[in-house]
Amino acid sequence: MNESNWWRGAVIYQVYPRSFADSNGDGVGDLPGIIAKLDHIASLGVDGIWISPFFKSPMDDFGYDISDYRDVDPLFGNLEDFDRLLARAHELGLKVMIDQVLSHTSAEHDWFKASRQDRDNPKADWYVWADANEDGTPPNNWLSIFGGGAWQWEPRRQQYYLHNFLTSQPDLNFHNPDVQQAVLDNVEFWLAKGVDGLRLDAINFCFHDAQLRDNPAKPPAERQGRGFSEDNPYAFQYHYYNNTQPENLAFLERLRALMDRYPGTAALGEISSEDSLATMAEYTQEGRLHMGYSFELLTDDYSAGYIRETVETLEHRVSEGWPCWSISNHDVVRVATRWGRGEANDAQCKMLTALVCSLRGSVCLYQGEELGLPEAEIPFEQLQDPYGIAFWPNFKGRDGCRTPMPWQQDGEYAGFSDVTPWLPIPEAHRALAVAEQETQADSVLNSFRRFMGWRKTQPALQEGGIRFLDAPEPVLLFTREHQGQTLLCGFNLGSEPAQVDNLFEQLGPFALSVQTGHGLRDASGKDDSLSFPPYGVFFACLA
Numbered sequence: 001m002n003e004s005n006w007w008r009g010a011v012i013y014q015v016y017p018r019s020f021a022d023s024n025g026d027g028v029g030d031l032p033g034i035i036a037k038l039d040h041i042a043s044l045g046v047d048g049i050w051i052s053p054f055f056k057s058p059m060d061d062f063g064y065d066i067s068d069y070r071d072v073d074p075l076f077g078n079l080e081d082f083d084r085l086l087a088r089a090h091e092l093g094l095k096v097m098i099d100q101v102l103s104h105t106s107a108e109h110d111w112f113k114a115s116r117q118d119r120d121n122p123k124a125d126w127y128v129w130a131d132a133n134e135d136g137t138p139p140n141n142w143l144s145i146f147g148g149g150a151w152q153w154e155p156r157r158q159q160y161y162l163h164n165f166l167t168s169q170p171d172l173n174f175h176n177p178d179v180q181q182a183v184l185d186n187v188e189f190w191l192a193k194g195v196d197g198l199r200l201d202a203i204n205f206c207f208h209d210a211q212l213r214d215n216p217a218k219p220p221a222e223r224q225g226r227g228f229s230e231d232n233p234y235a236f237q238y239h240y241y242n243n244t245q246p247e248n249l250a251f252l253e254r255l256r257a258l259m260d261r262y263p264g265t266a267a268l269g270e271i272s273s274e275d276s277l278a279t280m281a282e283y284t285q286e287g288r289l290h291m292g293y294s295f296e297l298l299t300d301d302y303s304a305g306y307i308r309e310t311v312e313t314l315e316h317r318v319s320e321g322w323p324c325w326s327i328s329n330h331d332v333v334r335v336a337t338r339w340g341r342g343e344a345n346d347a348q349c350k351m352l353t354a355l356v357c358s359l360r361g362s363v364c365l366y367q368g369e370e371l372g373l374p375e376a377e378i379p380f381e382q383l384q385d386p387y388g389i390a391f392w393p394n395f396k397g398r399d400g401c402r403t404p405m406p407w408q409q410d411g412e413y414a415g416f417s418d419v420t421p422w423l424p425i426p427e428a429h430r431a432l433a434v435a436e437q438e439t440q441a442d443s444v445l446n447s448f449r450r451f452m453g454w455r456k457t458q459p460a461l462q463e464g465g466i467r468f469l470d471a472p473e474p475v476l477l478f479t480r481e482h483q484g485q486t487l488l489c490g491f492n493l494g495s496e497p498a499q500v501d502n503l504f505e506q507l508g509p510f511a512l513s514v515q516t517g518h519g520l521r522d523a524s525g526k527d528d529s530l531s532f533p534p535y536g537v538f539f540a541c542l543a
Helices: 031-036 038-043 079-091 110-115 177-193 247-260 276-283 304-317 346-356 386-391 434-438 444-455 459-463
Strands: 011-015 048-051 068-072 095-101 151-154 159-162 197-201 266-271 291-294 323-325 362-366 465-469 475-482 485-492 498-500 512-514 524-526 529-532 537-542
Touching: 031 038, 031 079, 038 079, 048 197, 068 079, 068 177, 079 095, 079 177, 095 177, 177 247, 247 266, 247 276, 266 276, 276 291, 276 304, 304 465, 304 475, 346 362, 346 444, 346 485, 346 537, 434 444, 459 475, 459 485, 475 498, 475 529, 485 529, 512 524, 524 537, 529 537
Parallel strands: 011 048, 011 362, 048 095, 095 197, 197 266, 266 291, 291 323, 323 362
Antiparallel strands: 151 159, 465 475, 475 485, 485 537, 498 529, 512 537, 524 529
């Protein structure tokens, strides 16, 4: 691994701190708990970790509402705990990325407490404030992702403030250069501590349209995708003006210039726009973000054709940019359920990990994917997520993918905690616990480790270009090429056997050096055809 470009082709393991490991018996995971489990993460063969927010916060949105960017919330520990985590991770050869939530703060942040008092204080212009219309209604039609209007009335100022998320998450005014500098100063605090990278939450939401123009309506047929179904009024608009403004590009260049003063650090931007692939390409141009992260493979669409179209579209648009792919995270239904059509299957889970880790780009894998965890069913009375509570029962929120990690099958709380955890642990997860899978040679966990170990021996999978080949559904077929090595990669996304014929027509005559030993269900090649078992995988060097 080139230390300065460690992130290119890296596999990054996402840790959701609340649900990873509880060290102090309060039912919530914490930084010392992560430290205690770093050996497990290192054993997976991943290159680094991304830790979701652990900063001081009232926890209205579980840490994505920050009240102090430079301190650890007591729920998770303290700054010394973070220093120990960083040092131990580096001892184990793991890079450490942390979440940075730049577009908004908590309403409990000192900046907002001052800003909301009146229109003349030193922080008066640090948030997005606007006068009411003559009839008292909000200044425009912008909507919040979490439901309802994006404007909240503040009687002290006799103005509305913007919140693209919860009302307790006011948006910063990035048109103010003092805000930009203060945000960059907070980022530098963590860079100076020695973090290796930043995952930038909702990074295209930093700027708003200064003219406050209304968003246009979206036709019903287009009200879908990226988690915003027609049940959510947010899907009723084209969000042209409340995010993804051109001024953001100059700010990203300032952010990159700061990071370049800390060699070897990388910025990964989460992007959700009306055309996320186009925004990814724009945001990852030279001098901006190192990587872009979008929701394109976090949807319900599970077909070889969709995956091919998504990757090829990005490849066509991107020049020097670098994507980061993910099929699960803390905001969506777990892939074992979402793409398993409700029935988690070990062979499919193994295949999907191999698939996403074979695409050109870097990869974020969410905690529990190495176990093949399915989505948890959480009854309404135990829900914690305000998003799910607001949209129940049509949308059950994000709690089902955030339940605690099962470390062992026995014990009342599966080794996560000594007390009742903040979310329940599903009985179905117990049999998939780390300690149980450790003892099973062919478990999802041990297959995960074997594949990651094998992937490290394949430069083409880490840095090579990609070219898709024609194959019938549900087979996805492509080559990865790097410095003279051409690796043929095939995946049967279906539950029935499948075959691909006439490879000579696309590749010309070739000899296959089949690659095995990666712990997956191998397909076989004969003459110019490939035969796949259900959820089968095929890797071969071409000569």
